[in-house]
Amino acid sequence: MTSLEELRKINARCIHCRACQYAYSNEPDREGADEEYTGMMLSCPGGNFYGWEGYFNSGRMWMARAFLEGDLKPSQEMLEVVEACTTCGLCAEQCTNYIDTVDIIEELRAAIIESGVEPLKRHKMIGDRVLEEDKRNPYNDPRSDRTAWHDGSVDDKNMKVAYYVGCTGAYRQQDVAKHTASILKKLGVDFTVLTEEVCCGSPILRTGQKDIFKIVMKENLEMFENYDLLVFSCAGCYRTFKVDYPRQSGKPLPFKVAHTLDIVYDLITEGKLKIEKPYNKKVTWHDPCHTIRHIGLAIEKAILEKSDNWLLDSRKAAKAKEAWYERPREVIRAIPGMDFREMYRIKGNSFCCGAGGGVKTQFPEVANDTARERVKEAAATGAEVLLTSCPFCITNFTDAVNALKKEEEETGKDLSAVGSKLEIVELLQLLDELLD
Amino acid sequence: MVEYNKVTDEVVKKLVAICGEKYVTDSEPLRYSYMARGIMGLEAVLPEVVIRPANTEEIRKILMVANDNLSPVTPAAGGLSGGFALPAIEPGGILMDLTRMNKMEVDTENRVMIVEPGVRCGDAWRIFKKKWPEWAPPIPDGAPPGATILGDAIERGFSLVTGRYGPQADMIMGLEIVLPSGELFRTGSWALDGAKAFYRWGVGPNPDGLFLGSQGSMGIITKAAVKIVPHPHFKTIVAYGGDSWEHIIEPAWEIGKYEMGISDNTVMVQGGNWPLVMTRWPKSNVPLDYKFYEKIGIDEYWMNSEVWAHSQEELDFTLKRIDEIYKDYEVKKKTVCKQQQLHPKQIASRLKKPNLIAVPYGLYEAGFLFITWYCPWLESSKMMEEYCAAMENYGFPPTMWVASIDHARQAIVMPILCFDSSEPGIYDKIREFNIETTKSFLKQGWINYRPDPFVHAPLTFSKSKEYYRMLVKFRKVLDPNLILHPGRLAIPWASVTDSPSPLEGE
Ligand SMILES: Cc1cc2nc3c(=O)[nH]c(=O)nc-3n(C[C@H](O)[C@H](O)[C@H](O)COP(=O)(O)OP(=O)(O)OC[C@H]3O[C@@H](n4cnc5c(N)ncnc54)[C@H](O)[C@@H]3O)c2cc1C
Ligand code: SF4
Numbered sequence A: 001m002t003s004l005e006e007l008r009k010i011n012a013r014c015i016h017c018r019a020c021q022y023a024y025s026n027e028p029d030r031e032g033a034d035e036e037y038t039g040m041m042l043s044c045p046g047g048n049f050y051g052w053e054g055y056f057n058s059g060r061m062w063m064a065r066a067f068l069e070g071d072l073k074p075s076q077e078m079l080e081v082v083e084a085c086t087t088c089g090l091c092a093e094q095c096t097n098y099i100d101t102v103d104i105i106e107e108l109r110a111a112i113i114e115s116g117v118e119p120l121k122r123h124k125m126i127g128d129r130v131l132e133e134d135k136r137n138p139y140n141d142p143r144s145d146r147t148a149w150h151d152g153s154v155d156d157k158n159m160k161v162a163y164y165v166g167c168t169g170a171y172r173q174q175d176v177a178k179h180t181a182s183i184l185k186k187l188g189v190d191f192t193v194l195t196e197e198v199c200c201g202s203p204i205l206r207t208g209q210k211d212i213f214k215i216v217m218k219e220n221l222e223m224f225e226n227y228d229l230l231v232f233s234c235a236g237c238y239r240t241f242k243v244d245y246p247r248q249s250g251k252p253l254p255f256k257v258a259h260t261l262d263i264v265y266d267l268i269t270e271g272k273l274k275i276e277k278p279y280n281k282k283v284t285w286h287d288p289c290h291t292i293r294h295i296g297l298a299i300e301k302a303i304l305e306k307s308d309n310w311l312l313d314s315r316k317a318a319k320a321k322e323a324w325y326e327r328p329r330e331v332i333r334a335i336p337g338m339d340f341r342e343m344y345r346i347k348g349n350s351f352c353c354g355a356g357g358g359v360k361t362q363f364p365e366v367a368n369d370t371a372r373e374r375v376k377e378a379a380a381t382g383a384e385v386l387l388t389s390c391p392f393c394i395t396n397f398t399d400a401v402n403a404l405k406k407e408e409e410e411t412g413k414d415l416s417a418v419g420s421k422l423e424i425v426e427l428l429q430l431l432d433e434l435l436d
Numbered sequence B: 001m002v003e004y005n006k007v008t009d010e011v012v013k014k015l016v017a018i019c020g021e022k023y024v025t026d027s028e029p030l031r032y033s034y035m036a037r038g039i040m041g042l043e044a045v046l047p048e049v050v051i052r053p054a055n056t057e058e059i060r061k062i063l064m065v066a067n068d069n070l071s072p073v074t075p076a077a078g079g080l081s082g083g084f085a086l087p088a089i090e091p092g093g094i095l096m097d098l099t100r101m102n103k104m105e106v107d108t109e110n111r112v113m114i115v116e117p118g119v120r121c122g123d124a125w126r127i128f129k130k131k132w133p134e135w136a137p138p139i140p141d142g143a144p145p146g147a148t149i150l151g152d153a154i155e156r157g158f159s160l161v162t163g164r165y166g167p168q169a170d171m172i173m174g175l176e177i178v179l180p181s182g183e184l185f186r187t188g189s190w191a192l193d194g195a196k197a198f199y200r201w202g203v204g205p206n207p208d209g210l211f212l213g214s215q216g217s218m219g220i221i222t223k224a225a226v227k228i229v230p231h232p233h234f235k236t237i238v239a240y241g242g243d244s245w246e247h248i249i250e251p252a253w254e255i256g257k258y259e260m261g262i263s264d265n266t267v268m269v270q271g272g273n274w275p276l277v278m279t280r281w282p283k284s285n286v287p288l289d290y291k292f293y294e295k296i297g298i299d300e301y302w303m304n305s306e307v308w309a310h311s312q313e314e315l316d317f318t319l320k321r322i323d324e325i326y327k328d329y330e331v332k333k334k335t336v337c338k339q340q341q342l343h344p345k346q347i348a349s350r351l352k353k354p355n356l357i358a359v360p361y362g363l364y365e366a367g368f369l370f371i372t373w374y375c376p377w378l379e380s381s382k383m384m385e386e387y388c389a390a391m392e393n394y395g396f397p398p399t400m401w402v403a404s405i406d407h408a409r410q411a412i413v414m415p416i417l418c419f420d421s422s423e424p425g426i427y428d429k430i431r432e433f434n435i436e437t438t439k440s441f442l443k444q445g446w447i448n449y450r451p452d453p454f455v456h457a458p459l460t461f462s463k464s465k466e467y468y469r470m471l472v473k474f475r476k477v478l479d480p481n482l483i484l485h486p487g488r489l490a491i492p493w494a495s496v497t498d499s500p501s502p503l504e505g506e
């Protein structure tokens, strides 16, 4: 198990340079279409919304330091500030002191709660539901319905591959789960799903409820330990298994993990899969923080952890990270007929959808504001479709576009320039439709 | 010590009435989020309330409330001067976060920009790039993008063209200032109703120097008119190595002394030693021996010249002349100043403005401090030799950076103290180190540029007593209740501490 205390020395690297408030903080000359999308841009969802230093990572790092030094006492007020962050990791990407900002923020949340402060109301509610025997998911839905969406193999212990569906796939976006199952089938991957599956703990860990997280992590690790490979469709679950389980349990995973897109990527790049059906639309792509930036940063970190000469190896590590950021683009480019247009903020500098880290649950206004900014950026590319691959991004963008549509109806204004006509599409769904 | 009052709920209510609830906070965690001690100032006190005013009128009203209540006020623009933009005395009083005031106007005919305190360098650079690509805002050379144009100018900082134009304060054409009494005035030609900020010395004697380098202790600047500079697009960096500080400092002076022509093209001249490369990485994950750095082509000492020109021909001519000057110097001093072969990526990275080049010193041991001194250019090699020896003596790596100001007239010498912030007694050690070096440097007539209030300031003022007395007089005229952040200059001393005054013994 990690702790804030263990990160003390890493936190102490912060010099309050405030670079982490910007996307492209180290690319002042980056070319863009206009004055708004050029050079560096203030891009912290929490900080942009509230404006106070404490909502930007640069301020959070100094709150963490004051807390560690015993100057700042834990309180509900402090937790409110620390929780208003999507844990998007844009700040970590910017920090040339390699500070694991998201880890520090999450551990700070946990430390505040461990010191006796109640989790925020809505966060506590999802934590409680995840523990309830007849639920084990944050949505308050019956546990017995977990695999109701699925008509294939269930609880087959003889399979080598299990699909970890996650609560959103199981209860809210069953179509994504179905499309994933269908893709796997088309790709010849035999898999099973488990009725006993419990929440991966992502929203629980992000919101600092570590005790509950430990419970679900243990259960999932034991439940799936005899499978060779776990496949995912949810960006959050994937990140949690791949990055958090080994770190929080202190042990390597007993199975391999792959996002379904990884499998598609491998087959495409190995020349074993070709998408023939065209998709004749103007499309832009949003990088989900969990599967793109978080994993990229973890790859970079793993290389540096092994290195005794960062001066030489930092470039190699950055290259490996960049290669990871390129992967979804290679899948997209393999789709014929598509007019693919990148947004201004992409890859490590991608602007968050606004839903992560427990923000959509507890601070809906931050989530809405952020999603509106992102769909505006998507619309600025002239795209008709905003493609992504994460249930939270899909929900939050859809909510933003619907709000714009409503506003159009109410005011009679044409808001297409800021995204009201955007179609939000899950890449897994699109791939399923295009694959034979 | 001066007696101040605490910020009461009553005062907070008045502040809310001025700025609106959304922009005033006494939340403890939010107040702590500003408490970035280090980088340049280690001492700081928690503010009692933080406020984010929108305009000059709000600042005027805030100051009047503070003045009535005898609450100290500290302005912060980008807040990147570390502990300098934080309250230094108890009670912490009101911290004014000026980031909301971010309007910028550019007048290319008059070659001036008018900035509010919150205009950050990263944003100014972006807007210039699209709207006025032939002009550049004078942003600090190595400060991160969140630093502001105004903050750097009033700090008399080191900009991307300081080697050519002098310290950043020399770029000022006019200031708009609010005093604690609520009085507002402008300096330079700007003082005349309706006039542009086209002439710094204005309608009479110019008091603007009192507000530059005084860190908000004389008045709050709400607008500054700052010169913009041409931004020619033929640019490069050339670097020459040397075997001692002297051998990189002297040839740069040979170039600088021409003052016109090629020396004007050489907008920035800055150098350092090999630990400047090493300490940008974690101590546990980087070679600590020079041999490695030598092998990868890093000289023990080197000087970069950044050259801007309007044509390739002009650029080539400048580079040729620089090279000739180095060659002549090698012959004259029987030494070798090898030109470094810079990779295009290295050149691009050094040309990048604003940049994060100075940020990773936090990596070495998770603690660092910039200490900055000014001295005549040719004396800087002696200062750096002495400094490096003292740093090693105290167990710090001798990381040293130097840059030319105004055609190698002055040097800005900056040791970067990399230290383990968790080491017991480290802050006492730094203080001892500061006292020892400061005593020696002051004797040699060198001046500290961002003083520590408890080391550099008293030691300096004890050797410039008449000047100090004058500063105190001015301050008392401008701010009779001494509510403005007394700055790291600690004027007057009694507003900062009960310890003996620098004038002691008079
Ligand atoms: C990594 C790093 C690299 C740096 N490199 C450089 C460099 O290359 N060149 C350079 O010059 N500096 C450099 N600096 C120092 C610092 O960034 C600059 O001095 C910076 O531009 C200060 O601007 P700011 O907006 O951050 O000012 P702040 O820190 O906000 O303020 C500076 C001082 O002015 C006072 N002040 C702020 N606003 C007002 C106002 N409106 N009226 C009156 N007083 C006010 C503050 O109280 C403070 O004392 C660097 C700093 C860091 C952290
Ligand atoms: S976290 Fe890194 S980028 Fe952010 S303020 Fe601290 S040092 Fe700078």
Ligand code: SF4
Binding pocket: A020, A043, A044, A045, A046, A047, A055, A056, A057, A060, A084, A085, A086, A087, A088, A089, A090, A091, A092, A101, A102, A352
């Ligand atoms: S993780 Fe994202 S929302 Fe949180 S502080 Fe960093 S940039 Fe801001």
